[in-house]
Amino acid sequence: MSGNREAPRRGTLWGVGLGPGDPELVTVKAARVIGAAEVVAYHSARHGHSIARSIAKPYLRAGQIEEHLVYPVTTETADHPGGYAGAMEDFYRESAERIAAHLDAGRDVALLAEGDPLFYSSYMHMHTRLTERFDAVIVPGVTSVSAASAAVSTPLVQGDQVLTILPGTLPADELERRLADTDAAVILKLGRSYPVVRQALSDSGRLDEAFYVERASTDRQRVLAAADVDDASVPYFALAMVAGARRAPAGTGTVAVVGLGPGDPDWMTPQSRRELTAATDLIGYGPYLDRVPLRDGQHRHPSDNTDEPARARLACTLAEQGRTVAVVSSGDPGVFAMATAVLEEAKQWPGIAVRVIPAMTAAQAVASRVGAPLGHDYAVISLSDRLKPWDVIAERLTAAARADMVLAIYNPASKTRTWQVGAMRDLLLEHRDPGTPVIIGRDVSGPAETVTVVRLADLDPAAVDMRCLLIIGSSQTQWYSAGDGSPDRVFTPRRYPGC
Secondary structure (H helix, E strand, C coil), X not given: CCCCXXXXXXXXXXXXXXXXXXXXXXXXXXXXXXXXXXXXEEEECCCCCCHHHHHHHHHCCCCCXXXXXXXXXXXXXXXXXXXXXXXXXXXXXXXXXXXXXXXXXXXXXXXXXXXXXXXXXXXXXXXXXXXXXXXXEEECCCCHHHHHHHHCCCCCCCCCCCEEEEECCCCXXXXXXXXXXXXXXXXXXXXXXXXXXXXXXXXXXXXXXXXXXXXXXXXXXXXXXXXHCCHHHCCCCEEEEECCCCCCCCCCCEEEEEECECCCHHHCCHHHHHHHHHCCEEEEEHHHHCCCCCCCCCEEEEEXXXXXXXXXXXXXXXXXXXXXXXXXXXXXXXXXXXXXXXXXXXXXXXXXXXXXXXXXXXXXXXXXXXXXXXXXXXXXXXXXXXXXXXXXXXXXXXXXHXXXXXXXXXXXXXXXXXXXXXXXXXXXXXXCCCCCEEEEEECCCCCCCEEEEEXXXXXXXXXXXXXXXXXXXXXXXXXXCCXXXXXXXXXXXXXXXXX
């Protein structure tokens, strides 16, 4: 009766995460798998000491087969014909064949990995070579990232903050770019890369808030300020950590005037997000504060939109008490917004540091919806006569119109200011063709967004309110219909006649 015999059992490859170093951080499942496996495999450098085996030692049992996989090189130059890459490729191939022999013989193999098997681990080289032929089960482990965060007792991220994991072997400019674009970061694989990492932390303005953690969770753990580390003493198993919630030194208050952008959260810069997260107190017009996610422990100070001097005084008062204050503005804080009021107030508060955090402007947002109407010279003018007389506004409109500049008009109308748009239109028609395109952007990037393009002669003041921004073209601005149901396109060429 041939043909009914069962195929011989093949072993299972277990990728076992051991955690960051403390044997007590090995999971219950990992300990069980290590103890049950017929074969335990682990890596080491040529000195023969395996960190993975030392972590797993309490869970090993007598009689197990041990496969000690020794790297032929680590960071030194190889004499292999294929160089370092060739030597490592041969090593991984031969190691996979050794493990495959056990699996073919029906033995389960526990391949040990510090941290997590699929997180910057050598296990992955075996996984890709063996899983086409054998079953594999991953036992996740506590990563060094979590251990480092625990070591400094500092939350890495909270709310909707973004955490970026970076290898320290990246080029300095790439590290700097990524550090500047994230709320929190962990940089692994330090060792000889640390001078480059420290420079990137410094160039991105984040060195003073960065921690250095070495051999987290072990009896050789060290925690230092990243700026205080001796380059020569940094091992490979160390990391640098920048937490999302930045803390101001005790007794030193600061004020950051933070731009939220025009409305869409995707248009807010990473720097603005970091400042808002780090703040102990948020000050601003109520609807603007509503755009900022709630953070535990933060204090909010909403006010009416006309209370700019009061907001600035409150910001300085809180900063003098050692608070970290963020004053929020829609759009860019330096364009008809809170930066001016805060800086004016801060002149009377020696020692209060004020920083302005830029953002996308409303004019840029509206322009993007139709193309590039601000592609050449343009002027930005507020139509509000609450803080300057109409005569000054009219004089500036006339000067810009005579100079043939595109105009971005802020604060065109309000409930109590209803005649200025019509007056502006009539003044501009003295210098502009009636067919000049006018873009009316309302609540751009918000839930009630509308964008329309009309002729200057057809601009209806009743269609404009405080939530609008106007862009009025020059003699060179072009306007055309896309013809496929898309919005009209408007752009101002960069080349002016005569050039």
